Amino acid sequence: MERNGVRIEETFAEAFPMLGTRLVVTADTPAWVQAAVVSMTGFATSVIGCGCEAAQERLLSPDETPDGRPGAAVLLFSISKAELAKQVVNRVGQCVMTAPGTACYAGLAEGEPIALGNSLRYFGDGWQIAKRIGGRRYWRIPVMDGEFLCEATAPVAAGVGGGNFIILAADRRACQTAALAAVTAIRAVPGAILPFPGGVVRSGSKIGAKYKGLIASSNTAYCPTLRGALPSLVPEGVEAILELVIDGMSADEVAAAMRAGIGAVVALGAAAGVVAVTAGNYGGKLGPYHFHLHEVMA
């Protein structure tokens, strides 16, 4: 398939089941919301080394938040409920509760609950207060600028991790431009996040390594500098490759994000130095979700 001079490979992105939750962080100003969310979603690019994958889903206007203040929706994913619970409590406790004026609410309506305020309440040292309002339970934890209001639990739901596509471009600048266009398009899709820095991965990985104990290593087949030295997937005329990894609350949302991202890339076209779009998979052995690029872009 070719669109606007960009070749879209006949291959598929292979994704796998994850567990995810949505949290809503509010604060007195958008700046403090951002401070909390940036901190909370830091070092959350890959479950391989970070314990969870997380990013801001979207900003929320005051009329979209439970307390009428500026806010943001954040999605967090992990491979088990226990690990997700641990990551959520650590990140909310260290990065949201610590930020001035913040509050934290559950953003999913249904699902198995994990502790949120139910764990953090002990920080109140006995002065914390539970409050049930409208059928939902909150903890009010005294802190130095007033109270940290935090929902008692957050529901967890099935999600999809590892949706992806790979941009092959003539040079690094063209590749970054195309990737940023894709990031902008994907961030408008609800229910999906890009957990990597700026939404982009340059160090795509393959499973395993020549070194014992290393579970992942550089995706050498896509390293332009190694072309000719090993079986390479880098075509002639390509000097830079970037990957976008997408997590979502459902396969449909991941597919929608891929469609939006690839659409933005091909809109730039060959004239902007984009050569091809492909996707990463492991022959279908890693996960049950296969996003075939031609079907996604049909």
Place this chain on the structure above:
Amino acid sequence: MTGVILTVRDPAGPPIDMAGVLPGRDGVADLPLLRGRERHRLEDLFAVADGGPDGALILRPGGAVLDNVGAGMAAGEILVEGDCGAHAGRGMRGGTLIVEGSCGAFAAAEMAGGRVRIAGDAGDFLGAPLAGSPRGMTGGSVVVGGNAGDRVGERMRRGVISVQGQAGALCGARMIAGTIVVGGGCGAGVGLAMRRGSILLPRLPAETPAGFADGGEHDWLFVELLRRDLTGAGAWPAGFAAEGIRARRLLGDRSAGGIGEVLILSGV
């Protein structure tokens, strides 16, 4: 299918005990009822007719005293087109009780769930425990459009009570948790021996409760959530401000080791 309308045939006479008369129950006409010390068939005391919303029970007391209306109700809806006697909604676990008039003592006593809305006044012991019981209301919501008597929410464990008018003495006494909102203020002894929970008032009571520490004025974000929830249910007192989360907090009752709170809302 429609609801059932029960109209009292003879309003004069002793109170009628309505325990067991619940929405959706079959054979209502044959239910045994006590009026004073005499046992009757329900149909002897009430004219029974079909009408009203599906599954609902509509009571027309016509001046008769009906005790135990909705007591123990788990589901459905009861509408009382008039006043209730004592124990309205006592021990309710679900459903909705709407009283267009006023209620006597012990309304919503030991209520565990559901909604009670009283357009008029409520007597003493609203949401309180019955004599000898350690727990008052343990869930659900109660809205009183008028005033309430003494000991509102005594020993309350969970749930919300909203009184649009005034409450009497000892409001929230020995409260264990939950939320009481009183739009018109309350009498002496507010929060006496309370352990946890919140009592929201428009102004300090005449006598500041002795066992409470005055923490000064602060912003309370949960008040915004509470206001939104109660406003949606028509239960946020009309006299309270429509916005703002600032309130003066009295923390106590410290003489009982409690960390409950009496919040005096600003801008009321």
